[in-house]
Amino acid sequence: VEVWGTGRPIREFLYVEDCADAILRAAELYNDTLPLNIGTGRGTAVRELVSLIREIAAFAGQLSWNTSKPDGQLKKVLNVSRMRAALQWSPPTDLRTGLRKTIEWYGANKEEADRRY
Secondary structure, eight states: OEEESOOOEEEEOOOOHHHHHHHHHHHOOOOOOOOOOSSEEEEOHHHHHHHHHHHHOOOOOOOOETTSSSOSSSEEEEOOHHHHHHHOOOOOOOOHHHHHHHHHHHHHHHHHHHHOO
């Protein structure tokens, strides 16, 4: 598997069910015109993300880091302080658990999805 860049950039990841919960909670509780960032406020290096995915998926193949491809902005992490205060909420699903659930869902649904295309 080819991975673009060096793996150094930091990105923020939010489990989809947590995002849906936050949107519903905001629809019920948030009544302001200011934007509300929904996220974890925690960053993970792309290299760490790839390592977690590899471990959880039990991927035994080779990885190739294509450093000729751009890393992009080195850090993209949201300020979620307004979300936490307004919603009295933080995403409950950590990255490892969210990845595990996503990979399990993919494995359980891949065959059906492939038949559709």
